[in-house]
Amino acid sequence: MDREVIVTNIQRYSINDGPGIRTTVFLKGCALNCAWCHNPECISFTPEIYWKQSLCRQCGRCFDACEQGAIQPPIALGQDDDHQHYHKIDASRCNQCMACVEACIYDALVRVGEPKTVEEILEEVERDLPFYLNSGGGMTVTGGEPTAFPEFTVDLLREAKERGIHNCLDTSGFCDWEILDGMRPYVDIFLYDVKCLSGKQHILRTGVNNSPILANLTRLAEAGEEIIVRIPVIPGFNDAVEQMEKVADFLERLGPNLLQVDLLPFHNWCQDKYRWLGLEWEYRDTGSISVSEVDDLLDVLEDRGLNTTIGG
Numbered sequence: 001m002d003r004e005v006i007v008t009n010i011q012r013y014s015i016n017d018g019p020g021i022r023t024t025v026f027l028k029g030c031a032l033n034c035a036w037c038h039n040p041e042c043i044s045f046t047p048e049i050y051w052k053q054s055l056c057r058q059c060g061r062c063f064d065a066c067e068q069g070a071i072q073p074p075i076a077l078g079q080d081d082d083h084q085h086y087h088k089i090d091a092s093r094c095n096q097c098m099a100c101v102e103a104c105i106y107d108a109l110v111r112v113g114e115p116k117t118v119e120e121i122l123e124e125v126e127r128d129l130p131f132y133l134n135s136g137g138g139m140t141v142t143g144g145e146p147t148a149f150p151e152f153t154v155d156l157l158r159e160a161k162e163r164g165i166h167n168c169l170d171t172s173g174f175c176d177w178e179i180l181d182g183m184r185p186y187v188d189i190f191l192y193d194v195k196c197l198s199g200k201q202h203i204l205r206t207g208v209n210n211s212p213i214l215a216n217l218t219r220l221a222e223a224g225e226e227i228i229v230r231i232p233v234i235p236g237f238n239d240a241v242e243q244m245e246k247v248a249d250f251l252e253r254l255g256p257n258l259l260q261v262d263l264l265p266f267h268n269w270c271q272d273k274y275r276w277l278g279l280e281w282e283y284r285d286t287g288s289i290s291v292s293e294v295d296d297l298l299d300v301l302e303d304r305g306l307n308t309t310i311g312g
Contacts, residue, residue, distance in 0.1 A: 004115040005029075005152045008041050008144070010124050013131070016312040018168035018189055018228070020137025023125045027153070028113045030145040032172055033207040034195070036234050036283050038270045042144035047096050047113035050276035051088040055108035062088070062100035062109055070094040087278035112277075118156045125165065138166025140191065147175035150182065157186035170230075173213040180216055181223075189226045189259070192217055196238045197246050205237055214250070221254040229254075230262045230312065233294050235286055244300045252304050261301050262312040265289035 006028035014024040029045035041048060058074040065071075070093035075086060088109070089100070101109045125139050132138045139160050146153045146169060157167050169183060170191040194217070195210070196202055202210035220227055229251060233239050238247075251258060267288040274281040291310050301308040 002117040002119065003152045003155060004117050005149050006045070006047060006113040007116045007121065008039075008113050010121065012124075012128055014140065017140040017142065017170060018138070018191060020135035020166075021128065021131040022137040022140050022168070023128055024140045024142055024170075025121055025125070025156075027141065027143040027146055027149060029148050030143055030172070031148060031174055031208060032145065034232075035205050036232065036237070036266060038267070039144070040270065040273050040277060040279060040281075041112045045148075047098075047111055048277060049089055049094070049096070049098070049101060050110040050112055050273075051278065052108050052110065052272075052276055053088075055106050056088065057106050057108070059106070061103040061105065065099040065103035067099065068093045068095055068097070071100055089278060091278060110276075118152070118159050121156060122159060122163065122165075125160065126163065129165075132166060136166070138168065138188070140168040140170055142170035142191075145172055145174065147171055147173075147179050147183070150175075150179045154183055154186065157183060161186045173216040174208055175212070175216070177212075177216055177219055180220065184220075184223065184225060187225070189228060190220055191228050191230055192220070194229050194231050194247060194251075195234075196243065197250060198243075201237070205234075218254070221257055224257055227254065227258050228260045228262060229258060230264055232264045232266065233289055233297065234266050235283075235289065239289070239294075239297070241296050241300060244297045248300050248304045248306065251301070251306060259307065261306050261308045263294050263297055263301075263308065263310045264312060265291065265294050265310065 008028045009026040011024040014022045017024045026042055028042050030043050058077055060074045063071045070090045072088055098111055101111050160167055166188050167186060168189045168191050169187045172193045199210055268286060271284055294310055298308055
């Protein structure tokens with residue numbers, strides 16, 4: 001039987017995930033739990049359910065369909081202010097059978113994550129081959145975290161390469177070196193996240209140590225792989241000039257195969273996703289960072305001779 005992974009989205013005509021026009025494949029599942037994550041639907045390794053409150057008519061069909069007792073009783077429309085902690089689904093009881101999704105006639109309940117094979121993914125990716133050829137684009141595999149599915153990701157990258165598709169791998173680098181090493185023959189450019197250099201702060205804000213991340217990035221550079229480093233700029237975490245100077249010190253040592261550094265200013269456009277999943281998000285009330293607010297950080301990197309962009 002063909003291997004499958006859970007995919008949350010296959011985004012066509014993507015222009016911020018590597019060179020040219022690309023199709024970005026989002027795999028579901030990540031060992032990191034970044035406090036600011038913009039794709040919370042990609043953290044869990046299992047399918048989930050969005051509850052889109054604005055579409056819900058509180059009709060009770062999902063309540064009747066659920067045999068697990070995971071659906072909260074309907075509330076009166078317009079009473080949401082009196083039920084600030086009300087969420088349609090009790091995640092502790094839900095077994096992702098999707099009976100409630102099937103019962104909903106208003107599209108208020110939506111399955112997040114579908115199992116797909118390599119062939120099913122590439123069938124969609126190949127629809128835009130002319131765009132890739134004309135723009136220097138291709139496929140970007142992201143997540144979640146692609147290295148969490150090493151065998152599947154290798155199969156996907158290898159098959160895409162055999163079909164003449166340019167591959168980018170968007171990764172946190174949090175994995176054994178052997179996993180990245182096994183993917184290297186099929187990756188044209190690594191899009192590599194660097195969040196901060198402080199191991200303590202990295203653990204506090206992402207849940208994992210950054211030692212293997214930084215070590216793997218160094219080894220990729222030593223192996224001659226082409227790399228684009230991506231730095232999410234997060235308020236109160238890594239947005240100080242002094243911190244960026246330390247990052248610049250580290251990046252300078254990677255050598256000529258560091259093609260580019262992308263500064264990715266924090267935005268809060270993903271608030272709905274957290275609400276739909278019934279999750280609290282500590283950055284809910286934090287304003288987005290404007291391009292002008294990262295100019296000082298840009299100057300730090302450019303002063304070191306690093307080719308740097310804002311926004312990718």
